[in-house]
Amino acid sequence: MNIFSRIRRIPFWSWIWFILGALYFILPLYATVNFSLRMERGVIGFKAYAKAFEDPEFIRTFLYSNALALTTIIVSIILIVPTAYWIRLRLPEARRIVEFITLLPFVVPAIILVFGLIRIYSSPINIPFTDTTLLQPLTTFEVGTDILIVAGYVVLGLPYMYRSVDTGMRTVDVRTLTEAAQSLGASWFTIIVRVILPNIRAALLSGALLTFAIVVGEVTLASFLGVPAFGPYLFLLGQHRAYEPAALSFASFLLTWVVMGLIQLFTGGQEQIAGAH
Amino acid sequence: MTHLALKNVSKHFGDFTAVSDFNLDVKKGEFVSFLGPSGCGKTTTLRMIAGFEIPSSGSISIDGADITNKAPSQRNVGMVFQSYALFPNMTVAQNIGFGLRIRKEKEADVAERVKEMLSIIHLENKADSYPYQLSGGQMQRVALARALAIRPEVLLLDEPLSALDAKIRISLRAEIRSIQQKLGITAIYVTHDQEEALSLSDRIVVMRDGEMDQVGTPFQIYNFPTTVFVANFVGTLNNASAEVVDPAKGVISIDGVHFESAVDLKDRKKGDKVRVAIRPERFNFVSQEKKANIVDCKIENITFLGSIVRIQIMIGNSKFYMDTFNNPFLELPKIGDKDQVTCSREAVLVLDE
Ligand SMILES: Nc1ncnc2c1ncn2[C@@H]1O[C@H](COP(=O)(O)OP(=O)(O)OP(=O)(O)O)[C@@H](O)[C@H]1O
Ligand SMILES: [Mg+2]
Helix, strand or coil: HHHHHHHHCCHHHHHHHHHHHHHHHHHHHHHHHHCCCCCCCCCCHHHHHHHHHHHHHHHHHHHHHHHHHHHHHHHHHHHHHHHHHHHHCCCHHHHHHHHHHHHHHHCCCHHHHHHHHHHCCCCCCCCCCCCEEEEECCCHHHHHHHHHHHHHHHHHHHHHHHHHHHHHHHHHCHHHHHHHHHHHCCCCHHHHHHHHHHHCCHHHHHHHHHHHHHCCCCCCHHHHHHCHHHHHHHHHHHCCCHHHHHHHHHHHHHHHHHHHHHHHHHHHHHEEEEEEE | CCEEEEEEEEEEECCCCEEEEEEEEEEECCCCEEEECCCCHHHHHHHHHHHCCCEEEEEECCCCCCCCCCHHHHHHHECCCCCCCCCCCCCCHEEEEEHHCCCCHHHHHHEEEEEEHHHEEEEEEEHCCCCHHHHHHHHHHHHHHHHHCCCCCEEEECCCCCCCCHHHHHHHHHHHHHHHHHHHHEEEEEECCCHHHHCCCEEEEECCCCCEEEEEEEEHHHEEEEEHHHHHHCCCEEEEEEEEEEEECEEEEEECCEEEECCCCCCCCCCCCCEEEEEEEHHHCCCCCCCCCEEEEEEEEEECCEEEEEEEEEEEEEEEEEEEEEECCCCCCCCCCEEEEEEEECCCEECCC
């Protein structure tokens, strides 16, 4: 009843634009799904999905990329939460500079970032002004490249993570909450863990999700650093196979939406709290 | 006995002096208000007591122990903010218990103290509510309970009522005062609302441009302001420039209209320029009663304010307000009428120009 009367109140042209927009997004998706279901001639079925998921290389790269994403998210949080917090609290002048830095990944392409990383870290790391080698070139061993790629991903995810966290902090007035906690005797650690983090949970989750999506699909950094990640795997697969990449694309699309739904579910109450002010 | 002491406290932000040479001794259990217009340094002074700002010079002590440079978390000072500042992720009970849990008190003691605080603020049935489920007045009561739960040495309140609407403001104001008296806690209350300061405080510090203008009981501040600024800021006040006519007899003249004042004018000379202040409620029409000063005036305007009627009159070339209590039998003059008003010698305050 209510919904119908509400729908009728939306003007005609809004509907046209809405439908056009929806088609623009849904048609390619539909085409992908449709295609992915037709691996066997004349039969609609999930063969492409079964084949794609069976490939041990898929499992390996997918797990590896997930691990990378998780590490990236943790490192980002450890790096960005205290930074954004301190800027809100004590260094509002620094906000412009930091915002500019976080936007750099939009200006500097990933390919430049990866060549920069390789150029600098393919030589050994010395103690400054001496010839004593502290660490072998990071590009020459596995853990080294893992460190490099996570560092690169932290940079790529910076715009999303920083902005989410900063927005989250704006909605809860961290400055006054901090002072309230301080006057009650709380230490810095307690304040961050028990007051700040729980109140920006929703923002952290959305930042984490975006970072996750970027890392799992990323190709440039992964292929140039030569790590066995999911992005390059999907890319390669696309060059040799027809149906499986379509199936995997749709599957990862679905996964993203499920995660988004879960986040919405878990943080619904949280946003209500923030929204109450 | 002095509980909280501020000695020669100043605070500069760059070249700007927010607070200068602030001196105050607060007794245990005393309720002191900082009153003054926006930007006069009330919050800054309060924040120095809380430890959120470090004084540029001077010292702050509690029970003789210097706390000037102590971290806020080590001071055991309760703070109530204008914006409530409740932790949104915690229930009412968790908010109130937060400070006690930080102090690692036993869970049973925390629960008992929280219950006690809830009953003091009359919110027993909201223990498990989240802040967003409460009204503004309820949130501020929880914030008060949270600050008091830790048994602070001093309770600091920074305009705690200014985000609330008028009715709640008045009832909560009375509640704050009664809780403060019941617990015998020392309180510093920042406000720019003179009525709040007058009704709550044992003593008021009137501040202007970072300096203390006058310190005194509400009675002293209202009845015997020592500066024009205090006189103007607290209550509605008429003031006009005047000239000393006879220092010995206390006679001054406003545009040729003579007034006798009870203030000692011995230190002034004939012809000195001064400022004369008279509260609106000290005037009466001569037809009602006669006092020492009887002067001619002209009725300029009449405003009905509910329980009182405010009449604007012209004495000489100066405008004055005069308040009379409203009653159904009141015979109001007409605008433009010539009349005579009267006031006592004590009502005429003489301040520096
Ligand atoms: N961190 C700061 N940096 C620079 N100036 C400041 C700072 N904090 C306060 N001030 C200045 O100090 C002066 C006093 O500020 P304060 O907040 O104490 O005023 P207030 O009396 O509390 O006013 P209000 O009634 O508006 O709250 C103001 O002019 C303000 O601009
Ligand atoms: Mg203030």
